[in-house]
Amino acid sequence: MKGWTGHILRINLTNRTHKIETFGQEFAEKWVGGRGLALKTLWDELRPGIDPLGPENKLIIAVGPIAGVPAPNTGKTVVAAKSPLTGGFGDGNLGTRATEHIRKSGYDALIFEGQADKPIYVYIEDDKVQYFPAEDIWGKGTYDTHDYLYKRYGKGVGVLSIGQGGENLNRYAMIRSLEGRAGGRPGIGAVMGSKKLKAIVIKGSKPIPVADPEGMRKLGLDDLRKVGEINKQTGWSIQSTTGVLSWCNEVAALPVHNMRQTHHPDAWKIDGERLNNARVATYGCPNCTMRCGIAIRDHEGHESELDYENVGLLGSDLDIFELDQVGSLNYLCDDYGLDTISAGDTLAFYADAIEQGAIKGDFRFGDAEMAKKLLGQAARREGEVGNLLAEGSLRMARTIGHNSEAYAMQVKGLEISAYNCKFIPGMALAFATCPIGAHHKDSWIITFEIKQSQRDSYGPEKAAKVIELQRIRGGLFEFIVACRFPWIELGWPLDHYAEYFNKVTGLNWSLDDFWKVSDRIYALMKFFWVREFPDWDRTRDYPPMVWFDPSNADKEGPIAGKVLELDKYNQLLDHYYNQRGWDKRGIPTRQTAESLDLKDEIAEVEKYTKLE
Amino acid sequence: MIKITVKLIGPLINLAGYSEKTLEFPAETTVEEILASLPIDPLRPKIVTRNGQAVAPGEKLKDGDRLAISPIYSGG
Ligand code: SF4
Numbered sequence: 125m126k127g128w129t130g131h132i133l134r135i136n137l138t139n140r141t142h143k144i145e146t147f148g149q150e151f152a153e154k155w156v157g158g159r160g161l162a163l164k165t166l167w168d169e170l171r172p173g174i175d176p177l178g179p180e181n182k183l184i185i186a187v188g189p190i191a192g193v194p195a196p197n198t199g200k201t202v203v204a205a206k207s208p209l210t211g212g213f214g215d216g217n218l219g220t221r222a223t224e225h226i227r228k229s230g231y232d233a234l235i236f237e238g239q240a241d242k243p244i245y246v247y248i249e250d251d252k253v254q255y256f257p258a259e260d261i262w263g264k265g266t267y268d269t270h271d272y273l274y275k276r277y278g279k280g281v282g283v284l285s286i287g288q289g290g291e292n293l294n295r296y297a298m299i300r301s302l303e304g305r306a307g308g309r310p311g312i313g314a315v316m317g318s319k320k321l322k323a324i325v326i327k328g329s330k331p332i333p334v335a336d337p338e339g340m341r342k343l344g345l346d347d348l349r350k351v352g353e354i355n356k357q358t359g360w361s362i363q364s365t366t367g368v369l370s371w372c373n374e375v376a377a378l379p380v381h382n383m384r385q386t387h388h389p390d391a392w393k394i395d396g397e398r399l400n401n402a403r404v405a406t407y408g409c410p411n412c413t414m415r416c417g418i419a420i421r422d423h424e425g426h427e428s429e430l431d432y433e434n435v436g437l438l439g440s441d442l443d444i445f446e447l448d449q450v451g452s453l454n455y456l457c458d459d460y461g462l463d464t465i466s467a468g469d470t471l472a473f474y475a476d477a478i479e480q481g482a483i484k485g486d487f488r489f490g491d492a493e494m495a496k497k498l499l500g501q502a503a504r505r506e507g508e509v510g511n512l513l514a515e516g517s518l519r520m521a522r523t524i525g526h527n528s529e530a531y532a533m534q535v536k537g538l539e540i541s542a543y544n545c546k547f548i549p550g551m552a553l554a555f556a557t558c559p560i561g562a563h564h565k566d567s568w569i570i571t572f573e574i575k576q577s578q579r580d581s582y583g584p585e586k587a588a589k590v591i592e593l594q595r596i597r598g599g600l601f602e603f604i605v606a607c608r609f610p611w612i613e614l615g616w617p618l619d620h621y622a623e624y625f626n627k628v629t630g631l632n633w634s635l636d637d638f639w640k641v642s643d644r645i646y647a648l649m650k651f652f653w654v655r656e657f658p659d660w661d662r663t664r665d666y667p668p669m670v671w672f673d674p675s676n677a678d679k680e681g682p683i684a685g686k687v688l689e690l691d692k693y694n695q696l697l698d699h700y701y702n703q704r705g706w707d708k709r710g711i712p713t714r715q716t717a718e719s720l721d722l723k724d725e726i727a728e729v730e731k732y733t734k735l736e
Numbered sequence: 737m738i739k740i741t742v743k744l745i746g747p748l749i750n751l752a753g754y755s756e757k758t759l760e761f762p763a764e765t766t767v768e769e770i771l772a773s774l775p776i777d778p779l780r781p782k783i784v785t786r787n788g789q790a791v792a793p794g795e796k797l798k799d800g801d802r803l804a805i806s807p808i809y810s811g812g
Contacts (some may be wrong), residue, residue: 148765340759358747358780359746359747359751360746360807362746362748363749367745367747367806367807367809368744368809368811370743370746370804371745371746371783371804371806371809372807374743374785374788374802374804374806375788375789375804376788377784387788396745396746397749397755427756458793458794460775466761472758543811564811568810569810570807570810571783571808571810574783574785574790575783575790575808579789579790606786612810612811613810615781636743676796681788682785682787682788682789
């Protein structure tokens with residue numbers, strides 16, 4: 125088999141044993157890698173209803189066939205598990221040197237199961253697996269943890285670690301790699317923490333199996349250079365993703381005051397221009413020539429690497445318009461290993477609930493110092509407030525009551541990224557149908573809505589666009605595992621990815637072959653949710669109710685007086701379901717699932733619900 | 737003459753040398769005419785909004801309008 129190693133390393137942390145398992149060409153072509161491989165493993169191996177923070181959950185670290193090969197932005201790895209935040213399928217990707225080393229160690233995925241009795245970290249080098257006590261780093265943040273491990277193993281290894289958030293089972297804890305980014309928004313870091321696994325260190329020395337190694341090397345290096353040149357010409361990296369902030373502020377899509385407002389006169393103070401002016405360093409993932417991480421000095425003097433989501437949710441959504449303070453909140457999230465999006469939304473929800481009189485507390489919008497304290501409490505689950513905040517906004521709302529769930533800005537339990545969709549129907553649909561909860565990763569259609577469609581349209585063209593983007597962003601880029609930025613931000617053609625895939629695997633796939641895999645993965649992700657929640661209905665694919673509430677409409681500005689309309693949103697959801705071949709509950713029909721070769725999966729899901 | 741506030745976004749700021757400016761144009765100036773007057777490659781894909789809303793081709797601007805010009809972002 126070329127492209128895939130065909131090997132998965134399974135590590136049992138309870139009894140500290142491991143074995144190497146194999147898979148064949150048919151399985152490889154059906155699920156490809158990354159999200160596909162992780163999902164299929166979790167589907168086959170997890171019993172529904174298990175505690176996501178118990179020993180039965182499994183942590184999957186999966187790469188794709190082009191991972192680690194020189195080609196634009198291929199340094200990414202997918203981390204996945206049953207989510208402790210949502211109770212459904214959860215995954216995310218992050219840039220890390222582990223990507224290359226997983227492949228060079230001879231694996232396409234690592235599976236961690238069971239639970240260690242004491243904190244440990246695992247060192248993997250090719251076929252060797254070693255378990256070390258993690259007492260010296262347990263309780264430490266991700267920066268110190270990485271330092272400790274780099275000192276011991278050198279800077280060339282791949283490290284994935286959790287911070288205090290994951291250790292203390294904060295439900296939106298992530299996994300971090302200082303060689304790139306953090307990933308696993310739906311609490312995948314908490315799953316790692318529940319296994320008492322502080323870090324994974326990996327180093328490989330084997331060749332990656334490539335069908336046409338010379339051709340791939342030449343093409344990949346050439347394309348890396350070309351992407352770098354386009355990036356320079358367009359100037360995208362001058363502000364990277366943070367340029368979006370000013371645009372969202374202009375078109376009334378910025379999260380402000382727990383998303384009750386859509387723009388703010390002080391937004392310029394934390395925009396991409398200010399950020400670029402304050403830049404002290406630039407960071408990127410391995411195999412990337414458009415390095416997008418802009419680091420500034422935070423209020424305490426640390427280097428803090430920001431992107432738009434961080435600034436939108438830890439800044440404007442909390443009414444904090446001091447860039448260095450936003451930097452501080454971001455630094456703390458990174459060090460504690462918390463998702464900046466969920467952390468920002470959860471703090472904003474807390475301030476809102478206090479303002480609405482639903483709960484008593486000292487936190488107010490705009491109070492950066494208090495926000496820092498609360499992040500620490502949430503990461504360590506300190507006291508009543510820390511424990512409440514560590515649960516995420518949906519569980520908090522259910523504890524608080526007073527109809528606060530309506531303004532907990534989440535879908536399926538996962539908090540919404542930094543786009544305020546109170547009057548952006550297509551993007552609201554994208555959040556609501558994202559298969560891990562409200563994440564912008566799978567589909568992002570705001571510019572299409574503003575430029576090529578009517579903002580107030582709930583027509584089939586928006587459902588079609590959401591699906592098209594999900595196939596590419598949530599499908600292709602997540603199962604071959606590459607960063608989507610060259611394509612989405614620089615217009616790097618998608619055919620290149622088919623070319624890389626074919627050069628690596630020796631296959632001859634067209635883009636249409638990828639879309640079938642994407643649709644299969646989307647259908648199985650939905651089955652995963654349905655198996656966990658057999659009473660599934662379409663309301664689980666709704667955005668927060670506050671976006672439909674006329675009293676929440678802007679009083680002035682571009683969308684004054686306007687909010688989403690529920691009956692029209694339902695029509696849009698019907699378009700989406702029809703185009704996907706899903707029923708009115710939002711579940712793939714038998715015919716759809718059969719056309720995607722999901723015979724065994726149909727038999728399994730039908731133990732829980734009847735397919736139409 | 738009409739006064740139009742031009743707001744540039746992202747790397748367009750570095751091309752034009754400013755991020756926001758109020759400029760004077762003859763009455764009934766169209767969006768295209770304003771874009772042509774800026775030092776930004778006309779072939780570069782852009783998204784232009786007038787007072788936060790999409791603009792139609794040939795739309796004439798009014799005194800006090802705010803024109804935001806952004807490269808096409810596709811979401812982080
Ligand atoms: S563009 Fe940014 S997120 Fe993507 S690979 Fe490069 S540094 Fe990582």
